[in-house]
Amino acid sequence: MGEIWREMVPDTISPQYNIGSQSVVGDLTWNPNGTLAQLAITDPINSNNQQTCNYTYDDLARLASDNCGTIWNETFTFDAFGNIQKRAPIYFTDPMC
Helix, strand or coil: CCCEEEEECCCCCCEEEEECCEEEEEEEEECCCCCEEEEEEECCCCHHHCEEEEEEECCCCCEEEEECCCCEEEEEEECCCCCEEEECCCEECCCCC
């Protein structure tokens, strides 16, 4: 198997991981206020590893949820002082199993 390394593709802010001659790429979509809206991962090596994660925020631009479909889901709530109060449920399915 080839060497695994990470690089930032010039003129973008999308992460790219190279394995031999193949590249696993994460395409980022941003909200107008600068928060991350979506991460779409393309994996030409193993299509089962491809996923799209969507992120939502509350009125103060704090992360409210991340949803990566059946692989990963998480929601957050905050107390009156802005501290994370609850982080549940966490669903994770290992695609390798």
